[in-house]
Structure formats: C-alpha cells, structure tokens
Amino acid sequence: MQTLLNYEIKDISLAEQGKKNIEWAQKDMPVLNSIRERFKKERPFEGLRLTASVHVTKETAALCIALKEGGANTILAASNPLSTQDDVAAALVKYYGIPVFAIAGENSETYHKHIDCALNHKPHLIIDDGCDLVATIHSKKRELLDNIIGSCEETTTGIIRLQAMEKEGKLQFPALGVNNSLTKHLFDNRYGTGQSALDGIIRATNILLAGKIVVVCGYGWCSRGAAAKARGMGANVIVTEVDPLKALEAVMDGYRVMPIAEASLIGDIFLSITGDINVVSTENMLTMKSGAFVANAGHFDVEVDVNGLKKHVVEYKNIRPNLDEWVLDNGKSIYVLAQGRLVNLVCAEGHPASVMDMSFANQALGMEFIVKNKGKLENKLYTLPHSVDVEIASLKLKSMGVKIDTLTPEQEKYLNTWSEGT
Ligand code: ADE
Numbered sequence: 001m002q003t004l005l006n007y008e009i010k011d012i013s014l015a016e017q018g019k020k021n022i023e024w025a026q027k028d029m030p031v032l033n034s035i036r037e038r039f040k041k042e043r044p045f046e047g048l049r050l051t052a053s054v055h056v057t058k059e060t061a062a063l064c065i066a067l068k069e070g071g072a073n074t075i076l077a078a079s080n081p082l083s084t085q086d087d088v089a090a091a092l093v094k095y096y097g098i099p100v101f102a103i104a105g106e107n108s109e110t111y112h113k114h115i116d117c118a119l120n121h122k123p124h125l126i127i128d129d130g131c132d133l134v135a136t137i138h139s140k141k142r143e144l145l146d147n148i149i150g151s152c153e154e155t156t157t158g159i160i161r162l163q164a165m166e167k168e169g170k171l172q173f174p175a176l177g178v179n180n181s182l183t184k185h186l187f188d189n190r191y192g193t194g195q196s197a198l199d200g201i202i203r204a205t206n207i208l209l210a211g212k213i214v215v216v217c218g219y220g221w222c223s224r225g226a227a228a229k230a231r232g233m234g235a236n237v238i239v240t241e242v243d244p245l246k247a248l249e250a251v252m253d254g255y256r257v258m259p260i261a262e263a264s265l266i267g268d269i270f271l272s273i274t275g276d277i278n279v280v281s282t283e284n285m286l287t288m289k290s291g292a293f294v295a296n297a298g299h300f301d302v303e304v305d306v307n308g309l310k311k312h313v314v315e316y317k318n319i320r321p322n323l324d325e326w327v328l329d330n331g332k333s334i335y336v337l338a339q340g341r342l343v344n345l346v347c348a349e350g351h352p353a354s355v356m357d358m359s360f361a362n363q364a365l366g367m368e369f370i371v372k373n374k375g376k377l378e379n380k381l382y383t384l385p386h387s388v389d390v391e392i393a394s395l396k397l398k399s400m401g402v403k404i405d406t407l408t409p410e411q412e413k414y415l416n417t418w419s420e421g422t
Contacts, residue, residue: 006099008114009086009093009101009102010086010104012094014087017087018061018088019091019094021088021091022065022088022091025356026353028357029059029062029353029354029357030395031358031399032360033062033066036069036364039066039070039071039368044371045367046071047071048071048371049073049125050074050124050126050127051075051077051121051123051126052067052074052077052127052128053077053078053115053127053133054076054079055080055083055129055345056076056100057083057085057345057356058349059350059353060088061092061096062356062360063127063363067367068096070364075099075100075121076092076099076100077133078106079132079154080111080130080341081105081107082104082105082338082339082341083341083345084102084103086103101114102114112136115132115133116141123144123148125149125150125367125371126150126152127151127152127367128152128158129299130155130158130299131158131162134161135165138171148173149370149371149374150370151173151174151370152363152366152367152370153176153177153179154178155299156179156189156275157275158177158179159177159381162177166379166380166381171380171381172379173379174370174377174378175380176366176381176382176383177383178362178363181362181388181392182389183362183389183392184359187355187358188358188359189221189222189225193223193297194224194225194226194228194229195229195351196344196345196348196349196351196352197222197226199344199349200297200337200343200345200346201271201293201295203347204320204323205323205335205337209234209269210234212268213238213266213268214235214236214267214268215239215263215269216230216239217273217280217303218239218273218275218298219239219246222297223239223271223274230271231254236256238255238256238263238267240260240263240279260279260280261283261284261287264280265287265289267288267292268292268293269295270293270294270295270304271295271296272294272295272296272298273296273297273303274303275303276302276303278303280303281305282311285304285305285334286309286330286332289332291333293334293337294340296337296340296342297343303340304336306336309326309328312328312329313326313327314327319335322337322339322346322347323336324336324339357396358392362392365384365392369384
C-alpha cells in the first residue's frame, strides 16, 4: 500500500498496465470520446471541483479523464471496497493527474476514510454510484453543502436512497438520476449486468451453466438481462419476484416463477439482483442443496444474508480467489462468491466499455446539465431530457455503422393528425 498526501492507492508501479487498460476501454467508448473532444474545447467545468465515488475501473477512468479535460478538478474514490482495479487507480494518479483514494480489498473503515478524503476536496459537483457521497455530505459533512451545485447518481439503488431523501424533504441540492435515462438502464442494466454477472460467476468458478438450475432473484432490467444470458447458455432459469407485473412478464418470457422458499430447494446457482435486503435469507440458504452457489449482483452486499449465514458456519474454506466454501452446522456446504458483494465487479471487470460508453456519456452530459442550469433547479431528483437519450442513441448507432430511416413529411403529418381513422 502506498500512502501519499493527496492520494491513496495500492501500488504506483502498476500504472503502465493501467494506462494500457484505460486506452483499451477508450477504444470502445466512441460516444464518451466525442463528448470529451467537445469538453476539451468548451471547458464547461472550468474552475469547478468534482468528487466522484464510482467503481474504479478502466471505464470510470475514461469518464474522469473526459471531465478533467472539460476543466473539472476531479478526484475519485471507490464506490465498493472490492471492485477497484489497482492498475487503473495507479495510472490515473501517474499519467492523468487524477488523485484516487481506493485500494482493492480495503476494509470498511478504509473505504469510509477514502470517501472522507475525496470529500476534503470541497467539491462543487458530485458523481455518486450508490449515494454514499451524498448521504455522507447530508449526515456528517453538512459544511460542504453551501458549495455544491448538484450531483449525478449512477444506480437504481442510489436513486432509491435519493428518492427517500427527497420525500423526507432532506435533499439539499439538485440530483440527477442517470439510471432513469433510457440509454442507461435499457443497455447498462440489461446487457451490461446481464453479461458481467455471468462473467463473474464463470470466472470465479469455471462451472458449466448448461443444464444447471439458475435462480435469478428479481426481474428488473438487471435481473432480466442475467436471466436471458443464463438461458442463452443452456441453464434452466427460475425467476423469483414480488411485483405481480414483473412476475407475469417473466412467466410470459418463458421462465418458471416461484417463491424463493421453493426455488431454494431446487436451485444450483442463486443470483440476486433486486436492490433490496435479505432476498436470499439465511433460512433459504439452510434449505439449499449442498454445493449450491450464491452470488449477488445488487449494489450493496445485503441481498444475500451472508451475515446471518455466518452464525451457522463451522468452517470456511477458501477454494480460489473470490470463491469460498462455507461448511454449515447442518452438514451441508454453500459456495459463496465475492463474500456476497457485487459478483460482476469483484469476480470480473464490471460491464464492458461499449455499454459503459452510454452510461458515462449520460454522466458527462448530466454534469454539464447541472452546471448549465445552476441556480434554476430545485433540490429535487431530475432525469435528463429525452433529447439527450436520442442524441446518445444516435451517436452510438453512428459509431456502430448502423443507419436508420427518418419519417417522411407525410408520415410525420399522419402521426400528428387525429381525423384520419377507419
Ligand atoms: N458498473 C458496472 N460496470 C462498471 C464498470 N465497468 N465501470 C464502472 N462502473 C461499473
């Protein structure tokens, strides 16, 4: 571990590999690159300090570089203790002049110390992934409130926390829910989480999915992506839900749907992606087949009740990185992936750059929206205008070489009339 005055990372000598990885990600982020080129010329964040708490990955690095080139004095802390790519952290410090406070595997105390360090930057702008910066400012660092113009939030979980703050009248600056943009959740959540969660399970275990019973908890955008990918690899997928509409959709998409208590008895692999707490309870895990795998791809490590299960563990056996066998007092073993933390970022590298391109284009344009509308926004949760989604989707299609049709004047007129019917 290397500690200097203005950053804390694992090892600066990893920087060269980190730079290669960042450049590799940037190749697949054409939309963000085009925004970065514009930011370089227009410098929309000149003179502003920005603190971000996002998974420290090569894709996040591409976002931070774009913001810095737009004039933002940018600092980065992790948004999860286990997801940091240490080589990327080193490269940001050494080659891009972006201080980072993050070390893969840091304990909870260090994680919170790093959040504090990044907030010592006295930011005008916040980028959050899970709402830890905003919650810390509102609870423990209220002296920072005066400076803050606004924040952008990446995840469903963070938006749920912001909504609760807004409802209680506690939110003290405007916040933008990036996850609410279509070019975020329809792609990042569905295709990104769908692929990276399975990537994490496979990298940690190398088990064959074909023929296995995979229980996916939840049928939101993330979980439906994972269910589809698991089915695509030959798994027999069961979905558990609490929302009748989503459950019905899962049934009609061809999945078996049942309560978690029933699924627990038959599943081989359990993947929870709901954003809620104790979705896979200790009781459920005690009834699972010996040798079942449990993994979480929700933002916080609360979905699978690993803490409750610890009370029944008679022996922990580390099999390989991020895969532990927990021998239980009922004679069975359960395999826990990534200690119940985000399997896609801990066991794999998170979502691929191509999909983070759109998520982080939304973050970059979201920050610009907050700055451009300084003084005009209320202390509420906002969503970026639909025109931004259209712009991002158009740029993405163009980068993929995909052309689409445009409405003819006749079609446009038809869509605006009500008198032409049967
Ligand atoms: N969340 C999921 N995948 C990610 C990635 N590659 N970078 C940052 N945040 C992420």
